[in-house]
Amino acid sequence: MATTLTGGNPHIIQLPTTPAGAALDPRAIAQRWLTNLETQLSQPVTVDLTGLFHTESWWRDMLALDWELHTVRTAADIQTFLRQHQSQAQLSALRLQDKGQFQPRHEQVVDGLSWVSTMFFFETAVGRGTGMLRLTQEEDGAPWKAYAVYTSLQELRGDEEPLGKRRPEGTTESMPGGLAGGTWIERRLRQKEFLDTEPVTLVVGAGQAGLNMGARLQSLGVSCLIIDKNERVGDNWRNRYRTLVTHDPAEFTHMAYLPFPKNWPQFTPKDKLGDWFEAYASIMELNVWLQTSVVSAEYDDATAKWTVVVARGDGSRRTLRPRHVVWCTGHSGEARIPTFPGQQTFQGTVYHGSQHRDASEADVRGKKVVVVGTGNSGHDIAQNFYEHGADVTMLQRSGTYVLTAEKGVFMMHEGLHEDGGPPTEEADIASESLPWPIQLALSVHLTRRIAAAEKDTLDGLRRVGFRLDFGPDGAGIARAYFTRGGGYYIDVGCSQLIIDGKIGVKHSPRGITQFGPRELHLADGSTLPADIVVLATGYDNMRTTVRKVLGDRVADRCLDVWDLDAEGEVNAMWRPSGHPGFWFMGGNLALCRIYSKFLALQIKAIETGLSPRVR
Structure with a gap:
């Protein structure tokens, strides 16, 4: 059940495979494991994770063990991490969630991978926290071991937030200094x-x-x-x-x-x-x-x-x-605004996408508009110009990941942040509980499901020459957002305009070489006539x-x-x-x-x- 690295990217992993059978008693399995972990945590200097963690396993910690955000990989490194920090952190009083969606359950995550998952609670030397646990087997009958553990500090003991039953009284007399300190x-x-x-x-x-x-x-x-x-x-x-x-x-x-x-x-x-x-x-x-x-x-x-x-x-x-x-x-x-040779001689209008307000601010009917960039803002701006009568072409250098707001976006949030879902506080913990390499690997499967549901849109874009990019591993929007901060479009209508030929697409991998008086010269030797150029070229660090x-x-x-x-x-x-x-x-x-x-x-x-x- 090894989790292996592939290629040259350390964050592209192969998910483990697990037996097809279901766990008969998820709560008993999770409780036995949690009890064994607590026994080891009570001996911080000699913590021994033998039998508790797979060789390839993960622990993501948000401030519970160290005042930092950490992802630790492999049982050996997790053991070292715990030995370094447990003496001071004093993780203890581990108990399982006993109600709601995140109590112990057996989940079929993707084809070939299932686990026993649960939310759990704990205390530390300074506060209280919430975690998530995922246990897997290597084969039928094998011990259940941790594949991924998450711990997050949620409150400080003695400095709890004034929420719910701890809310302030609110009367003038109850405020510091009483009436002498003034009204609210x-x-x-x-x-x-x-x-x-x-x-x-x-x-x-x-x-x-x-x-x-x-x-x-x-x-x-x-x-x-x-x-x-x-x-x-x-x-x-x-x-x-x-x-x-x-x-x-x-x-x-x-x-x-x-x-x-x-x-x-x-x-x-x-x-x-x-x-x-x-x-x-x-x-x-x-x-x-x-x-x-x-x-x-x-x-x-x-x-x-x-x-x-x-x-x-x-x-x-x-x-x-x-x-x-x-x-x-x-x-x-902070807008990333490139400049090009000849731009000062261009007789039209050039501006960055961050400066765009609305195409209706000028009469753009029949104007040749080139939108440079095919991310969210590029698409929205192109659609805005088209709807006001402009002749719009999007200039695309590299591929873009596309999913729709109608289908793909809601598929991304299934079971968590959706109407009828768990409380937001619990959904937040669950959604962030897996290390990013695992989340990206799971996103490969989700991206395939979304692509199947949106096949007509994606095929239509390919037919008209729009280049799609699902990422080096096929993880789609998750990898694009967390590694690039862009490179995707959540479709709210522009894709169909592109498919129907109402908005043109020009693919030019090496982009613009220079501006002419009324045109753009591209690296492939072609030109694009332009009255207005919008540089939807993204933002800086x-x-x-x-x-x-x-x-x-x-x-x-x-x-x-x-x-x-x-x-x-x-x-x-x-x-x-x-x-x-x-x-x-x-x-x-x-x-x-x-x-x-x-x-x-x-x-x-x-x-x-x-x-x-x-x-």
Whole structure:
């Protein structure tokens, strides 16, 4: 039942094969294994995993054993990892989930692979956590051993969030200082302006990353100021192109603590989402300064504090001294804008896709429009121009993965973030519980199922010369997103326009060589007439934005952001960035909801002295 590496990519694996028979008593199997693990954990220096883990197995840990995000592979390395950290972490009191979807069960995962899976709970020296367990057999009658274990710290003992039965009373008398400290609104006005204190954490950006981050920090009792350059919370969505709608469904895109109402549309128009963000900031009592930008930021290693000067909309400046800066300017926040020879002589219009608002802003009927790039925004912009009468051609350099919002997107969320599914908190744990190499390997099977369901669309695209790319292993959107941050299109109508010949496609692997006065010259020797060129060419690494705003001194200490590191975790995001007291936070709405918890816990642990390192 070996899990082997293939090719030169360490994150492309072969899934194990297992016997066809079903487990007769999943709970007894899981309980026996969990009891045996707890026995070994009680002897941290001599933990012996013989008989508990397959040689090729995995353990993904979110802060439970170490104040970091780790994926550890092979039984030998897992044993070493536990011996290094268990003495301090003290994982104990392991117990199985006893209700709901994630209690012990036997799952047929894909053809040839089944496992006993369960959610479980545990305690550590500092808090409480939740995990997931997957046990497999090598052959009928063989012992059940762990193929994948997940542990995630969910709360700190003594610093639990004020949720449910722990919610604050809310009366003036129950607030610190009682009536002498003022009413709720009087306190809020002082708190929001930080008239009496300095924020412990400065969050730059009030999009989904910054708002989730602020809500998580404040729930943990860590004071937080969010600044944003826009006029209103939510403008980071409102200011994008007119026809933009989220490509992920409602149950996947909730914000922390505050899910969308049950009558919320499946896919949210950008302005509606912007309004929700604005309401969320108010309801969650987040401290947001709008029309505010960073002028300078310097870090003092000796005091572990920042000195940040910000410029506010009224022309004033304020010097802040937070201990943490969380960079939430957007995983797709810094446009990648190429330039070409002859571009200055072009007599038409050229702009980046991030600057697109709506084709109706000018009379584009009959205009030759070339959209360079075939990702989500490229397709949406091409469709927008076509609908206003333009003659549109998409210029494609490399293949693009395509799935539809009608079928493929919902297949991706089956059994988890869907209407009638498990609670969001449990779905979040389950969805992140497998190491990324395993998730990508499983995505190969899912991508095949989606392709079969969407065969007509994919075949139609191939017929007209649109190049499809399912990734080096066929993992589709999962690999494209987590390694490239793009390279895919969630189809909301443009694919049929391409299939019907209403939007043209030109494939040019080596792209544009130069601009002419009214045309583009391509590397294959051909030309494309153009009145308008939209460069839907993607976005740069978040570290680029840091360098642009904060300068080389800060950026040089940061790691590059995104893609998977040697372990299989996302580089520098939601975890130490390389620069002490500086953190990157970004991703889609679901990832911001999920990982804001882990980043907030890391910051809280530093502030309470639980984490030994200043990062």
